[in-house]
Amino acid sequence: MTSRKGIPFLDLITPHVELEEELLQVFKDCIRSAAFIGGPIVERFERDFARFCNVEHCVGVGSGTDGLRFALMAAGVGHGDIVITVPNTFAATVEAIIQVGAIPHFVDVDPATSNMGVEALREYLNTQCDRPDGRGSTVHRVTRQPVKAIMPVHLYGQMCDMDPITLLAEEYNLIVIEDACQAHGSEYFSSGKGGWQRAGSMGKAAAFSFYPGKNLGACGEAGAVTTNDALLAQQIRMIRDHGQNKKYYHLVEGYNGRLDTLQAAILQVKLPHLEGWNEKRRRAAEIYNQLLRTSEEIRIPHEPSWSRAVYHLYVIRAERRDELQKHLAEENIGTGLHYPIPLHLQKAYAHLGYRAGAFPVAEKLADEMLSLPMYPQIRNEQQQQVADTLTRFYEVLVETGKVHP
């Protein structure tokens, strides 16, 4: 008998041990040159990450949340404006919207991809919005507040269906700010643009997070904004640095939201590995797909033909999810819920006035989805063990008569 070891949900140790010497070296370099804030190390990472995303500009910031907030501010979204997003996302999406003074309006997600539903977006715009002068700005029919922006979230590492979202944004004169915090390197086949487009290159601007667990993670907090708009990039450079364009000359109200030099140096070490890590995640996803495809109780993630996902998370939909998760935990297999409560039902956002039942797809998802162990270093036999444990769980339910085959 071989003893079965547990399988963690995430392995943040192996990639850092593998790169330990390089990481220690850049730390030493930063100490020896007292390079702590800004400087050529940050600029070099910004240039290389912009290239990775196939955009002209990248501005390093303190976190993904900073990135979302600064992108909205720089794009002119502010007090009393409405920003359309989804309830099935991490809270930071909505924090950023509210913290610039705007109001999040949710549209439901697509049941196949768990990302922003194009029909839900279209219906919201067609039935709840007006364009008073036929062109120019869009307002909400009831509150008359300006509807300014759409914030699609490329959740789990898969991009939203950006062509129709972009067309609707054009039709209603809305800005698109991508929440690309889970989608470093993810791609979308755009018929409009005639080719594969990278996450972060399709909106007016996009925010990335380099939180340690993301596909590209710092050893601490870090984030970035990408854009093809030079003026917007310039504006964000000021906003992240107390609104100054040179020391003590403050042109706009800003924040302390810069990217640490040390984090930029660490990210620079990791960036050349990102493509390969994403490829390994895609391969791991394909292995899970093969192992779980025939299960009747589990639905594997759907990757449309227009998508090349980078599987920040591998999320299944499962019958008896809570029992299954408990069983996996007993077998020392780590899992996660992304996310257990849709944002419109969270206590913190009760003031937005939504009720249970408002977004049935997002609500059903919250009850069914389960994130399985997923990282570039996960091994075949570990995935096999996860799949066996899942399969066995349902077999036992059938055998004990708890469910009928």
Ligand SMILES: *Cc1c(COP(=O)(O)O)cnc(C)c1O
């Ligand atoms: C991680 C994440 C963020 C926030 O990023 P931080 O760097 O933690 O501030 C925002 N949106 C989504 C979808 C995320 O996953």
